Amino acid sequence: MESSVLIIDDHRVFRDYLKAVFDDEGGFIVETAGSAIEGLDMAVILKPDFVLADISLHDLPGVKLTRKIKAARPFTHVVILGMSIGDVYRTEAFRAGAIGYFLKDNDLDGLIQGIKAIRRGGWFLGRG
Secondary structure, eight states, rough: OOEEEEESSSOHHHHHHOOOOOHHOOSEEEEEEEOOOOOHHHHHOOSSEEEEEEESSSSSSHHHHHHHHHHHHHSEEEEEEEEEHHHHHHHHHHHTSSSSEEESSHHHHHHHHHHHHHTTTTEOOOOO
C-alpha cells in the first residue's frame, strides 16, 4: 500500500535526504516544499496522506502550519520534525492536531517505523 508524503522543511539538504530515505524504503510517493506557504498550498492541492513539517519554519511556525493543514485537510496526518522534545513543543504540536513528533537527530528508520505505525492506526513520539 503506497502512502503519499509531503515534506515541508526550509533546509534543502535535510528535505532531499529525507525524500531519498522514503524513496529507498519504497511504498511512498514523496513531494517536498521549502516553506510553510508553499507546503500549505501543496497540501491542499495534493491531498497527501502524511505531512512531515519542521517545527521552526522561517515563514510560519510548524504548530501554526499544522493547525492550517488540519483545518483544510482534516484526514491528513501531520508529523512535526523538531530539535527538542521539550514538553511545550510536544504538547503544542499534539494540541494543534499533529499525530507524531520526531526529533531530527534520531535514526530515520524510527521515522519510517512511526509512519507505518500511523498507517496502522497509531501515533508516535520519536525518542532520542
